[in-house]
Amino acid sequence: MAQNISLSVQSLDNRIRDLLAAGDLQGAARLLQEAHPANIADLLEGLDEDVRLQLFRNLQLDHAAEVLDEINTEATLDLVGAISNESIADIIEALPVDDAVDVLSELSSERAEQIISHIEPEEAREIEKFLDYAEDSAGRLVNSDIARLAEGWTVAQSLEFLREVGNHGLTLAYLYVVDREGRLIGLVPLQKLVTERPETPIKAIMKTDVVFVEATADREEAARLVAHYDFFAIPVVDARRRLLGVITHDDVVDILQEEFTEDVQRQGGSQPLEGQYLATPIRVVFQKRVGWLLVLFLTEMLTGTVMRVYEHELQSAVALAFFVPLLIGTGGNSGSQTTSTIVRAIAMGEVQLKDVWRLLWHELRAGLLLGIVMAAIGFGRGMLWNTGVPLALTVAIALFAIVLWANIIGAVLPPLAARLKVDPAVISGPVMSTLVDATGLIIYFSLARWIIGL
C-alpha cells in the first residue's frame, strides 16, 4: 500500500487535538508546520473556526501563505475576515504571483483592493496585471516566477545564471528563451541543458516550435493542451506574444478536477457548487438545485396534459396506466445512458459538431438493439399480467419506439447545445427523462388508440 496520507493526517490530527486540549497552542502550531501545506489545510478545515484562527495566527509566514493557498474558499473567507489587511498583505506577499491572484480572487473586490494597497508597489502592480484577466481565463493562473534565457547565451552562461538566481521557487523544468522585447522564441528543458556541452549556444539546442496560449484564452483550453501533449507546463503570452509566465501541471490537474466536478453536477441536473459539498451552506445547495428542479417540474407538467387528453382511453382501460411509469422510466434511463456517454465524448474532444450524423447513426443502431430487447421483455411482462395481446403488443411497440426515440434525442441534443455555445453537460439525465416522459406518453397512447382501438 501507499504511504497513506489519510492515516498520517489522522495521527497528526489526534496529536494536535491533544496539544490544543492541553492549551499548548504554540506546540500545536509547531507540530502542524512539520506537515505538508496540503495536509495542514485539510487539518485546519476540520477544526472549529476559532481554533483554526488561533493556530493559523501561530504559523510562520511562509507556512501561513501556503496554507491560505491550499485551503478551501469558505475557510479562506473565515480566516481573511478575521485578520487585518496588513497581516494578510504580508502573507500574500510571501506567495508566488499566481497563488496571490488565486487567493485575492476569492475575496470581494473591495477587500482585495484594500489588501493590495498594503502590498509593496512593484508586486502589487504585477498582481493587478493578472487580476485584470477574466475569471476563467488562462491569465488568472499564470506563474510568472520562471527563468528567462536571453537568445545570445551559451549553455554555461545559462547554468551560471540559474545558479545566481538560486532556487527561490522558480519553476525551472522548462527554460524559456526570449528576444529583446521579451517575446517567446524558444524553449529548452532543464534536463537537456544540464546534459549539453557548456559552450553550446542556447539557440542551437532550443526548440522553436513551442505550443503556447494567450492569457485571454479559456483556462480549459490551456488544460486541454497540457493534457494532450503531456506537458509539464505551458507558456502564456500577451497579445504581443511577450512571455508572461507559465501554467504548470498541478494547476492543470486542479482545473480538470474542478471542471469534472462541475460537469458531474450539471449531469445530475443541478448548477455546480463552487466549494466542497459539506462546506457549502444549505441555502446555497438549495439555490443551485431549485432552478433546474422547477424548470423540469414545469416541463414535466406536460405529462399531465397528455394524460388528460387520453382520459377517455384511461377510463376505458385503467390497465393502460399500470405501464406508464415503466415506459417513461425506461425511456429516461436509455436517454441518460446516451447523453452521459456523448457529453463526455464531447468534453474529451473525441467528438465534434461535424460528427453529429455519425453520432446519430451510432445511437440509432444501439437504440434499435436495445429497443428490441426491451420490447420482447415488455411483451412477456404484459402477457404474464393477463392484460391481453393487444395491450401487451402496445406496451412492446411503445417500449421499442421510446428507447429508440430517447437514443436519438440523446445523440442530437448535446452537440446541438455545444453549437448554441451552451455547455453540453446541461443535457443531463433529468433533462432527458423529462423530455422523454411527455413525448413517450404521446407515443404510448397513440399506439394504444390504434392497436386496442379504444
Next chain:
Amino acid sequence: MAQNISLSVQSLDNRIRDLLAAGDLQGAARLLQEAHPANIADLLEGLDEDVRLQLFRNLQLDHAAEVLDEINTEATLDLVGAISNESIADIIEALPVDDAVDVLSELSSERAEQIISHIEPEEAREIEKFLDYAEDSAGRLVNSDIARLAEGWTVAQSLEFLREVGNHGLTLAYLYVVDREGRLIGLVPLQKLVTERPETPIKAIMKTDVVFVEATADREEAARLVAHYDFFAIPVVDARRRLLGVITHDDVVDILQEEFTEDVQRQGGSQPLEGQYLATPIRVVFQKRVGWLLVLFLTEMLTGTVMRVYEHELQSAVALAFFVPLLIGTGGNSGSQTTSTIVRAIAMGEVQLKDVWRLLWHELRAGLLLGIVMAAIGFGRGMLWNTGVPLALTVAIALFAIVLWANIIGAVLPPLAARLKVDPAVISGPVMSTLVDATGLIIYFSLARWIIGL
C-alpha cells in the same frame, strides 16, 4: 486564443490527404513526422484502416513507437494485428518500459508473449516484471527510466553523472537517492541540484520525507497523491522499498481523465466503455448498456405492481393517474441531483464513510426546503386543473414527501455502496429514479386513500 491544435491538425490533415490522393505515401509520412506524436495519433485514427497501416509502416522507428503509445486501443489492435511480431518488437524496444507495458497490456496475452520473445532479453525481463502487476495497479505505470544518485555523492559528482548518462528520455525533474540495496532514501529536485554549490554532499540537500507508493497499490491512489501534493512525479517501490521508478504527472492526468469518464458513464446508468465512443463497435455499446437497462426495467416493474394494488382508487378517480409521471419524475430528478453531488464528493475524498450522518443532515434540510417549494407549486397546479382541494392536497404532500425521501436515500446509498466496496458511481441517476418510482407511488396512493378517502 491559443495556438489552436485542432486547426493546425486540420490543415496538416488536408495536406496529408492531398499527398495520399496523389499516391505520394513517403511524402505523406515525411510530413506526418513533423507533427507531435499526439497529433499523428489523432490523424491516423481518422484515416481508413489500410491507409493508416501504410502510413504507419513508413514512419521512422521512434515515431512509430510514440504513435503506438498515443493511439487508441482499437487502432492499436488494428495496426499490431497487421504487422509481424519481429517488427512490433523493434518498435516496442524503442519505447520507455512503462509505455511498452502499456501497449502490450492492450494485446491478448498470447500475442504479447510472442512479441516479448523477440525483444532483447534484458529489456524483456524488465517489461515482464511490470506486466506482472495487476491491471489497475501503480506498478503497470512505472517509468523505470530515472536517474538514481548514490547516497555518498556530491552535487558535482551528481551533475557529472547526469551529463554522462545524457538526455535519453530520462525523467530528471526529481533525482532519487538510493542506498546500496537500491532502497529509496531521499529526493533532490533537479532545480535544487543545479543551484547548489558543487562540493555540497547530496545527503545534505536531499529531502528524506518522501511520499511514495508501492507497486501493488491502486493506480488511483497514486493519482490522488500526486494531485493532493501537486507533485511532478511519485516514486514507486517494491515490497522491500527498492525504487522501481516513477509515475509522472502526465500519467496522472490520463488516470484522472479515464476514471472520470468511467464515473460519468456509470452515473448515466451504463457500464463504462473502454475506448473512445465513436471507435467502440455498436455490439460493445449495446453490451455495456443492456445489463443495467434490464436490471432497472425489472425493478421498475414494481411500479406496475403498486399501481395494480391501487387499481380500485385509480378506477374511482382516474385524475390520480395524471400526476403519476410528474410525481415520480420530480423524485427521480431530486434524487439524481443529490447522488451526483455526493458521489463526486466521495471520489474527491471530501467525504468519508464516517460523514454519513452529516451527509444525511445536509440532505435532509435541503430536501425539506426543496420539498416545500415543490409542494406549493404542485398544490397550485392541482387547483388550476380543478381537481378539487383533496387531490391537490394529496399531490402537494406527496411531492414534499417524495422529494425528501429521494434526498435521504440519495445521501445514504453512495456511502453505503463505498462501504460494500462497490463504486459509489453505480448509484446513478437512473438507479435513483427507479428506486424512487415504486416507493414514491406507494407514498402517493397511501396519501390519496387517506386524504381523499377512496
